[in-house]
Amino acid sequence: MINRQAALEILNANADSLPNLIEQAYQLRTKYKGNRVSIQLLTNVRSGNCTQNCAYCAQSRDSAAPIEKYRYVEDKKLYGDNDLVDEMHLARHCIGLSGIRFADDDIEKLAERIRKMKKNDTQICCSIGFPTEKQALILKEAGLNRINHNLKKTLFKVADSIFASGYLTEGGQSLEETFRTIEAAGFTWQVESESSH
Ligand code: SF4
Numbered sequence: 581m582i583n584r585q586a587a588l589e590i591l592n593a594n595a596d597s598l599p600n601l602i603e604q605a606y607q608l609r610t611k612y613k614g615n616r617v618s619i620q621l622l623t624n625v626r627s628g629n630c631t632q633n634c635a636y637c638a639q640s641r642d643s644a645a646p647i648e649k650y651r652y653v654e655d656k657k658l659y660g661d662n663d664l665v666d667e668m669h670l671a672r673h674c675i676g677l678s679g680i681r682f683a684d685d686d687i688e689k690l691a692e693r694i695r696k697m698k699k700n701d702t703q704i705c706c707s708i709g710f711p712t713e714k715q716a717l718i719l720k721e722a723g724l725n726r727i728n729h730n731l732k733k734t735l736f737k738v739a740d741s742i743f744a745s746g747y748l749t750e751g752g753q754s755l756e757e758t759f760r761t762i763e764a765a766g767f768t769w770q771v772e773s774e775s776s777h
Contacts, residue, residue: 618671620705623661625653625690626677639678655693662697662704672703674728680709687715691722698723710758716765727767729759 582590593601628649630639638645658675665673677690694704705726706719716727 619668620672620674621661621665621670622674622676623653623658624678625658625675626651626679627653628678630678630680632680652689658693659697662702665702666700672705672725673697674705674707676707676728677709682708682711682715684715684718687711687718691718691724694719694722694724711762713761713764716762716767720765720767724767727762729762 590601628639628647629651630637630641633640633642635642637643638647662673664670675690682690690706690708694706697704703725704723705728706724707728708715708719711719711727719727
């Protein structure tokens with residue numbers, strides 16, 4: 581477990597420390613995962629035009645990165661990617677949406693697409709920002725396996741301080757409430773180092 585102090589030290593580490601950090605990360609990986617890797621395919625279901633300003637993200641409202649921007653990816657691309665996950669026996673199909681809050685209608689449409697992609701029981705995870713309890717339950721019922729987030733519930737204190745500049749404050753539920761909401765819907769957690777949202 582990395583405490584707040586250690587997290588700050590890592591963030592503020594100078595370039596000379598990088599080889600040592602990489603070595604320690606390598607030791608952790610080999611200890612827990614050996615030399616096995618699992619391959620996931622990521623489809624960007626909604627791209628760009630985010631209201632948020634996460635400094636690392638090309639989809640941020642402040643980013644000038646030349647990325648493709650669209651409200652919803654075409655069915656052909658989404659279902660084609662899902663078929664590829666099945667055909668290649670990949671570990672998961674991860675779907676990511678830019679933004680942090682969604683209308684119930686959007687979630688219903690996404691749930692419908694998830695139902696179709698679950699025909700072969702594909703493992704599907706989703707980066708979906710801050711869903712409400714109702715929305716998390718809709719996605720769970722549709723068969724979504726996991727909700728991705730780059731903040732872990734056990735890192736609330738660190739998250740609140742370090743990532744506070746990442747998410748703009750728009751009211752609504754807090755990070756902690758969001759984690760509880762998602763857990764209450766029966767999801768397990770996937771903590772990604774570079775996940776959106
Ligand atoms: S990480 Fe997510 S919330 Fe932050 S700017 Fe990118 S898409 Fe928006």
